Amino acid sequence: MAAARLHQKLAWREDIEAHGGNVDVFDAIHKVDLPLLLRPLKGLLGAYLSEPAPGVLVTTLRPMSVQRFTAAHELGHFSMHHRPSLDDEGILRRMPLAGLPDVVRDGSHEATGRPPEIQEVEADAFAVEFMMPRWLVHWHATRQGWSSVGFRPPATVYQLALRLGASYEATCWTLVRHGLITQSTARQLLSAEPKEIKAGLLTPYRPSDYRSDVWLLTERDAGTRIDGSRKDLFVLRLEEHSGGGYLWDFDRLKASGFGIVRDEVESSDAEGIGGPVMRRVTAVTAEPYRGRLAFDERRPWEPDEPIASIEVHVDLTGPEEEGLSRVERRSLLQAA
Numbered sequence: 140m141a142a143a144r145l146h147q148k149l150a151w152r153e154d155i156e157a158h159g160g161n162v163d164v165f166d167a168i169h170k171v172d173l174p175l176l177l178r179p180l181k182g183l184l185g186a187y188l189s190e191p192a193p194g195v196l197v198t199t200l201r202p203m204s205v206q207r208f209t210a211a212h213e214l215g216h217f218s219m220h221h222r223p224s225l226d227d228e229g230i231l232r233r234m235p236l237a238g239l240p241d242v243v244r245d246g247s248h249e250a251t252g253r254p255p256e257i258q259e260v261e262a263d264a265f266a267v268e269f270m271m272p273r274w275l276v277h278w279h280a281t282r283q284g285w286s287s288v289g290f291r292p293p294a295t296v297y298q299l300a301l302r303l304g305a306s307y308e309a310t311c312w313t314l315v316r317h318g319l320i321t322q323s324t325a326r327q328l329l330s331a332e333p334k335e336i337k338a339g340l341l342t343p344y345r346p347s348d349y350r351s352d353v354w355l356l357t358e359r360d361a362g363t364r365i366d367g368s369r370k371d372l373f374v375l376r377l378e379e380h381s382g383g384g385y386l387w388d389f390d391r392l393k394a395s396g397f398g399i400v401r402d403e404v405e406s407s408d409a410e411g412i413g414g415p416v417m418r419r420v421t422a423v424t425a426e427p428y429r430g431r432l433a434f435d436e437r438r439p440w441e442p443d444e445p446i447a448s449i450e451v452h453v454d455l456t457g458p459e460e461e462g463l464s465r466v467e468r469r470s471l472l473q474a475a
Contacts, residue, residue, distance in 0.1 A: 141218045142268035145171075156278055158452075159363030161304035162270050164210045165464040168195065173217050175210070175467070177459050184231070185209040187216035187224045203368050203458035204306040205231070208266055215265030221258040230263055271303050271313045279303070280319075283359050287319045293331035294340055298355055304366060307333065340374055344401040344421045356432075361449040368457040369427045373397075375434075376405070377449070379418040384438045385446055387418055391433045397422040427456040 146152060149170060151162065168175050173193055180186075180198040184205065188194045195213040197206055212230050215221075279302050280286070289295055293307075300310035311325040320328075334349040341353055351370045358377060379387055381404075389399060401421035432453055435445035456465060463471075 141215070142265050142272070145214075145218055145269065146272065152274060155275065159279075159282070159302075159360075161302060161366055162272075162275065163366070163466065164207050164214065164270065164304075165459065166466045167269075168210060168214055169464065169466045169470065171214075171217070173214065175464055177206075177461050177464065179461065183225055183227055185213050185226045187213045187221065187226070189221075189223050193217055197459070199459060199461050201458075204300070204304065204309075206457075206459050207270065207304050208306070208309065211266035211269050212262045214269070215262035216258070218265065219258070219261055221262065224259065224262070226259075226262075230259070230266075267309065267313060267316070270305055271310070273317050275303065276313065276317055276319070282363070290314055290320050291324065291328075293328050293336050294355070296328055297333075297336050301352055301354060301367070302365075307336075341372065341421060346372065346423075356451065358447070358449060360451055363451060365451060365453045365455075366457065367453065367455045369455055370423070370425065371455055373422045373432070375418075375420040375422065377418050377420075377436075378415045379404075379436065380415045380446070381418075382414060382416075384440075385436050386439060387420070388435050388437055388439070388445075389420065389422075391435075392422060395424075395430060395432065396426055396428055397424045397432070424455065429454045429456050 145167065146162075149167060155162070165175070173195055175195045175197065177197050177199050179200050180196065181200075183196075184198050184201065186196040188196075195210065195217070197210050197213065199206075201209070209226065209230065212226060213224075216224055276299070279299055280289075283298070285295060285299070290299075296310055296314070297307055300307045303310060303313075305313070308329060311320075311328045314320045315322055315325045337349045337353045338345070340355055351372055352367060353372045353374060354365065354367065355374045355376060357375075375387075377387055379385065393399065399420055399422050401419070403419050405417040405419040430453065431450055433448070433450045435449075436447040437443070437445035459465060462468075
C-alpha cells in the first residue's frame with residue numbers, strides 16, 4: 140500500500156505506459172527530497188538514517204539492479220517511517236520471498252538462524268512492489284507480445300528483468316507473486332546460468348566476457364526507453380524487405396558511437412523468394428552513451444522516406460557512481 144501510494148503521488152504510471160521504461164527509484168528518492176549518497180560500502184549494500192535528518196546510503200560496489208533494489212529498500216524505510224537500518228546481503232536473500240508468503244510464514248529465517256525484523260520484511264516488500272508492480276509487468280508483456288506461457292524461456296524472463304530494471308532472480312519470483320508462473324517454473328528458470336542466457340542471445344558472436352547485459356530489440360521496442368549500463372550489448376532482430384530492395388540503414392547508429400560486430404540474415408520468411416527476411420545485427424559501444432538509437436529501412440539508391448523507422452531512447456551511463464545519483468547531478472546542472 141505504501142508503494143502504491145507513492146506511485147500515485149509521483150504520477151508515473153501514465154508516463155511509463157505512454158513511453159515505456161522502468162520505475163526510476165533514484166528519481167523517486169530525488170523527488171521526495173530524501174538525501175542520498177553513493178559510497179563504496181564494504182560489508183553493506185545500503186543504509187537508512189533518520190537522525191538528525193533522514194538520509195540514504197547505497198553502495199557503488201554492486202551492479203545496477205542491486206543498486207536499484209537497495210535504493211528502493213531504503214526508500215521503503217523512509218516511506219514507512221522506520222528506525223535506522225544498516226542493510227547487508229540479507230536484503231537480497233529475503234528479496235525473492237516477497238512473492239512467497241508461505242515461505243515467510245514457515246521459516247524464512249533458517250538461513251540466518253534468526254527471524255528478520257518486521258521492518259526489514261516490510262522494506263523488501265515495498266521495494267518489490269515499487270519496482271515491479273503488476274501493471275508494469277503487464278505493460279511490458281503486452282508490448283512485447285509475451286503471454287504467461289511465454290514466460291517459460293529464460294531469455295524472455297531475462298529481457299523482462301532488464302526492462303523492469305531488476306535482477307533475473309527477483310523477476311522470476313515476482314512472476315510467481317503475480318500468478319504468471321508457478322514456483323516450480325521459477326525454480327527451473329533459476330537453474331539457467333546467466334552466461335548461458337547471454338551466450339544464447341549473442342550466438343555466434345562471443346564477447347571477451349559475459350558480465351555485460353544483452354538487450355534483444357525488435358520493432359516492438361520502437362519509441363520506448365531503456366536504462367542500461369556502460370558496455371551493454373544490443374542484438375537487433377528486425378524484419379527486412381530485401382526482396383523489394385529495402386535494407387536497414389544503421390549509419391545513425393554508428394554515428395552514435397556503436398560498432399556493429401555481427402550482421403547476418405537469420406532466416407527467410409515462409410513466403411519464399413522475394414519475401415521478407417529477418418536481419419540480425421549485434422552492436423556494442425565502449426563508452427557511456429545517453430541519447431537515441433535510430434535506424435531506418437529504405438532503398439539505398441532512393442532519397443524517399445523510409446518505409447520503417449525505429450527510435451529508442453537509451454541511457455547507458457549506469458551503474459551509479461560515487462557521490463550524488465545521476466538524476467540529482469543532472470538536476471543540479473540544469474539549475475546552474
